Amino acid sequence: MLQRTEGIVLKTNLFGEADLIVTYITKDYGIIKTFAKSPRKVKSKFGSSLEPLTHSKISFWGKEDSSLPRLVQSDIVYPFHSLRSSLGCFLKVSEILELTLNFLPERDANNRVYSLLLNTLRAMEMDCRTELLLLFYKLKLLDFAGYLPMLNSCGRCGRKGNIFYLSSGTVLCNRCAKDSAPSKSLSPAVISLWMNLLGWDMNKLGRIKPAEKILQELTALIDEHVKYITERTLRTRTF
Ligand SMILES: [Zn+2]
Structure with missing residues (x-):
C-alpha cells in the first residue's frame, strides 16, 4: 500500500551501483528506511531531494510492516541547504x-x-x-x-x-x-x-x-x- 507523510533525511547509504537506502525521521512513522531506485542516474529533483537534512513530503510503497519500502515520491518542502x-x-x-x-x-x-x-x-x-x-x-x-x-x-x-x-x-x-x-x-x-x-x-x-x-x-x-x-x-x- 502507498503511505504518505513528511520527513527529514537523516542519512543515505549507497546500495549497489545506482540505488540508495534513505533513512528518514518522519512525522507519522518515526524513523524509517526506504529504498530509492536509481536516484543518482540523472540529475533530477528526486535525486537532490534525498540529500541529508532535506525536509520533504514523501510517498513510499510496500507492505505495512515492510522493512524497506520503496520511495516513490519526494517533494522538497525545505532543503536546509545552508x-x-x-x-x-x-x-x-x-x-x-x-x-x-x-x-x-x-x-x-x-x-x-x-x-x-x-x-x-x-x-x-x-x-x-x-x-x-x-x-x-x-x-x-x-x-x-x-x-x-x-x-x-x-x-x-x-x-x-x-x-x-x-x-x-x-x-x-x-x-x-x-x-x-x-x-x-x-x-x-x-x-x-x-x-x-x-x-x-x-x-x-x-x-x-x-x-x-x-x-x-x-x-x-x-x-x-x-x-x-x-x-x-x-x-x-x-x-
Ligand atoms: Zn537515594
Missing part, C-alpha cells in the same frame, strides 16, 4: 542526526522529537555558532526518548544529592550509591542550567547566558552519559 554548505555547521548538525538515529527506535512515531529536530534545524540556520542550542537538543532528545539523566535529586529514592554516577545514569544519594562506582560531584550552577534547559522553550534560549565553564561542564557530562549508553546498547545488540 546547513550543509558550512563545515562547522554541518559537523554540529551531523552530531544531532547521529544522536537521533542512536536514541530513537525505528517505526515508532515520536512527534515531539520530530518537531524538536525541525525547530532546531531552523534555529541553527539562523545561528549555528551557539553551543547552547546543541546542548538543548541533546537534553530534550534524551528526555523524549527516555534516557534523560537525573541531576537534581537521587534517581532511586528522590532524596537530595549532587553526586552523579555514570553507570546508573543519575545522581544518587549516600544511601543508594555504591561507594566503588565512579562518580562526579556536580556544582549547583550545572544543575540549575540543566533544569533551565529542560523547563524552557527553545525561543527562550537567547535569554540564558551561562558561563562558558558551566556550559562546557554540563556538555561534557551529557556527552559522557550519551557515550556510555550508546556503547552499552551496542554491546547488547552484538551479544
